[in-house]
Amino acid sequence: MPLANNARQVALDVLNDIFGNDAYANISLDRHLEGSELSGLDKSLTTALVYGVVSKKALLDWYVAPFLKKAAKPWAANLLALTIYQIVFMDKVPTSAAVDEAVKIAKRRDGQQAGNFINAVLRNFMRSERIKEEPKDWETKYSMPKLLMDKMVKQFGGKRTGEILASLDEPSRASVRLIDPAVELQDMEVSELSPVGRIALHGNFASSPDFVEGRITIQDESSQLVAPQMELTGTETVLDACAAPGGKTTHMASYLTTGSITALDLYDHKLKLIEENAERQHVADKIKTIKADASQVAEQFGEEQFDRILVDAPCSGVGLIRRKPDIRYRKEATDFLELQALQLQILHSASKSLKKSGIMVYSTCTIFDEENFDVVKKFLETHPNFEQIEISHEKEDIITDGCIFITPEMYHTDGFFIAKFRKIK
Numbered sequence: 176m177p178l179a180n181n182a183r184q185v186a187l188d189v190l191n192d193i194f195g196n197d198a199y200a201n202i203s204l205d206r207h208l209e210g211s212e213l214s215g216l217d218k219s220l221t222t223a224l225v226y227g228v229v230s231k232k233a234l235l236d237w238y239v240a241p242f243l244k245k246a247a248k249p250w251a252a253n254l255l256a257l258t259i260y261q262i263v264f265m266d267k268v269p270t271s272a273a274v275d276e277a278v279k280i281a282k283r284r285d286g287q288q289a290g291n292f293i294n295a296v297l298r299n300f301m302r303s304e305r306i307k308e309e310p311k312d313w314e315t316k317y318s319m320p321k322l323l324m325d326k327m328v329k330q331f332g333g334k335r336t337g338e339i340l341a342s343l344d345e346p347s348r349a350s351v352r353l354i355d356p357a358v359e360l361q362d363m364e365v366s367e368l369s370p371v372g373r374i375a376l377h378g379n380f381a382s383s384p385d386f387v388e389g390r391i392t393i394q395d396e397s398s399q400l401v402a403p404q405m406e407l408t409g410t411e412t413v414l415d416a417c418a419a420p421g422g423k424t425t426h427m428a429s430y431l432t433t434g435s436i437t438a439l440d441l442y443d444h445k446l447k448l449i450e451e452n453a454e455r456q457h458v459a460d461k462i463k464t465i466k467a468d469a470s471q472v473a474e475q476f477g478e479e480q481f482d483r484i485l486v487d488a489p490c491s492g493v494g495l496i497r498r499k500p501d502i503r504y505r506k507e508a509t510d511f512l513e514l515q516a517l518q519l520q521i522l523h524s525a526s527k528s529l530k531k532s533g534i535m536v537y538s539t540c541t542i543f544d545e546e547n548f549d550v551v552k553k554f555l556e557t558h559p560n561f562e563q564i565e566i567s568h569e570k571e572d573i574i575t576d577g578c579i580f581i582t583p584e585m586y587h588t589d590g591f592f593i594a595k596f597r598k599i600k
């Protein structure tokens with residue numbers, strides 16, 4: 176069988192790329208799937224395997240550790256993790272099929288001896304009682320790097336950190352936003368947070384006619400809470416300073432009649448995503464994309480140009496770990512303050528281009544204070560011409576200090592933060 180025609184082999188290639196070359200899971204997966212001859216079903220299996228292993232790597236390594244006399248080569252360690260994942264977490268995959276495939280992959284890769292090694296380790300694991308054990312420490316149990324775990328414990332305390340980690344470890348739900356309110360989606364519930372949100376335990380909507388023809392779009396419930404905070408009446412001139420791929424740009428555009436949105440991002444390929452999204456959702460006439468640096472807004476556009484500004488800032492993305500599990504492996508201690516500096520720089524520049532009495536909304540998909548409440552505090556301290564507008568929501572538990580602050584365990588959404596300001600002079 177050609178290698179690119181085997182779901183487990185492709186999954187292993189992607190895992191080697193992620194853990195060996197620091198590749199982004201979604202980008203590596205897309206590239207490998209495009210170059211493969213896998214069926215639709217096998218592509219789904221490959222995706223499930225990659226995301227499953229990435230989200231549980233430390234735990235999978237822990238299962239196999241007692242059966243290794245010395246550290247396995249990186250590709251073999253990834254293959255063992257991939258196979259243990261199937262044995263422990265995928266009810267529908269027969270154990271024998273998972274092991275046989277692993278042995279074949281190892282032989283093809285490194286000869287008979289490698290096949291024997293993988294076979295022996297997996298058989299020893301299965302003969303043992305290891306599968307019934309559970310690691311005590313959260314770092315292993317939830318495969319969460321110590322840096323992030325310690326930060327969570329410091330900010331949220333032990334109990335809530337445990338709840339957040341357990342929630343991030345669960346599968347993500349499917350969440351869509353209705354563009355056409357008349358659309359009826361089978362087996363989906365109305366979101367508790369967003370009236371236009373619909374959710375289901377699973378679902379793949381990207382190829383559905385409702386999606387392709389622009390009657391729905393895929394957007395997390397928490398992210399759907401941003402556009403309503405912009406207080407759009409229809410005629411406003413809006414700047415979306417960090418816009419790609421355009422989830423919030425298109426949502427804001429749906430409120431506009433004669434108004435328009437200038438949507439910025441740093442990269443051409445990302446601007447193209449906004450344009451495609453806008454076309455599909457029939458709001459392209461309201462959106463102009465420009466390649467520009469959001470920390471230079473005032474220099475590029477001048478002062479007091481926009482009625483509304485959204486800064487959906489570049490952030491550590493920790494609130495997205497459930498859907499993008501590799502985010503957890505890409506954080507350094509210095510990242511958070513560096514991001515804060517960039518976030519403040521963008522807010523500062525954007526603030527000059529806001530008209531008097533205009534509204535500026537700041538949002539992130541992270542749960543750490545440095546990028547959320549600390550940014551709000553520092554921005555207000557250094558910009559006395561702005562005041563905070565207190566946000567309210569019928570779910571009062573998502574409001575903290577006048578901001579929307581949702582951690583992933585509360586409503587099983589992404590972790591998310593929204594603050595709102597008015598320019599008073």
Ligand SMILES: C[S@@+](CC[C@H](N)C(=O)[O-])C[C@H]1O[C@@H](n2cnc3c(N)ncnc32)[C@H](O)[C@@H]1O
Nearest residue numbers: 417418419420421422423440441468469487489
């Ligand atoms: C959180 S994402 C935006 C998501 C988007 N608002 C949505 O709802 O689909 C942040 C975006 O900011 C862009 N970005 C990062 N630094 C930027 C900068 N200095 N100027 C403009 N865009 C920037 C990134 O390329 C990324 O697309």
